[in-house]
Amino acid sequence: MLYQKVATGSITAAGLSIPVIPSTWTFRDLLGAVGVRFNRNRMNYAVQPGLYAAGKPDKDSPVLVSANYKLSFDTLRKNLTGQNVWITVLDTKGINVWCAAGKGTFGTDELVKQVKDTGLEQIVNHRKLIVPQLGAPGIAAHLVEQQTGFKVVYGPVKAKHIPAFLNKRKLPPDFRKVRFPFFDRLILTALEFTTGLKYVIPVLAFFFLFSGIQNRQFDMANWWRFGIYSVVVLFLGFLSGAVLTPALLPYIPGRAFVFKGFITNIVVLILLNLFSVLQIFNILDLIALGCTGSAIAAFFAMNFTGASTYTSLSGVKKEMRYAVPLEIVLFAAGVILWLVGRLV
């Protein structure tokens, strides 16, 4: 993996040269952050693992632990203005703390390895590591202490709470609870949209191409009369699942994501009908579009379970057991009905 450059200088501690990172973002950092949200360079957006310095840390300065996904690292350092700390960056293969902890790359073994490899024992006098709380699924605090002598202290969930945590200022009472507010959900829809689009476009193209045929006769005028509207209906199905459902998550009834996506699309179709968009279609075409559109909406809503902050594996499996067959049947039924409406 090619690492992104973040250090702007270096300091010497215990005879070692340690890169110093600023707490400010350059325009490049911002572009990179926006880019990965749209899947640009996302799987290759990492910094070199190892030890870093923020400010002018000394032998008594706290040690923070982070992942080597650059967006995680940048979010951390942005919140370190005026702090003097060491940062131990684990090799999580460019994945954020929580996901990497879930798969074990942000884990006990890697933390022990980094502590030993970077010579942290010589660099600081104390024996305390501040690990992000969301790293806990991968880190066994007691084992880290056994193997390195360093005691793991779990810091806050959000990087923005780190200054208050370090300076023992008052933190919100729920700083250990993961939230999933509107803007966090909205940001993640960008990725859902960008990654989903390449699967949806061929489907839209298929419906558009065949819309040219009416009563077994091809006429290009049908593309403009029916094709465009069929694309709009299906695209709204995609938007319902990939954008609307995530953004409006707590306002949509139901618990299963599939269900939320499905009914969001139904509501969108009802609204479309109020604006008389659907009247140009006959009942068969309408059912075809409804089936395929809802299947797309349900699928992308289901896909958002991975981005959400509160779904369990058992729950997702339970939901998928009925949802995946249902989505396949609905999708196929829509495609077949669309063909039947034209060719039979």
Add this chain to the structure above:
Amino acid sequence: MFFWQKPNGKNAGTDMFGLRYLKNVTTLKTYPGKCTGCGVCTLVCPQQILKLQDKKILVIDKDGCMECGACQRNCEFDAIRVRAGVGCAAAVIQGALKKTEPACGCSCSGEKASSCCG
């Protein structure tokens, strides 16, 4: 409360229908007999569904569990167990296709995943 406002206070995270997932699915199990009351599980739980009562582990909101496994991993005394995993449909699909446990196939195996955490 309007949807763009940050929830806080009593109704935090539970606005309207709330961010609540399926009921009665979690594999979380506690063994209070082994619990020494150190409380590390109550700290690491990202849903804050664990509490100590009379110095023993108590699950206060079982359906809130997302099976991340933080509590189990950090329990020195084996007093809490859960089949940990990622609640991610894309990972379940990947796992089913490759006939492995649910796993995101992101960069660690050097391949491009269609959708995964990052």
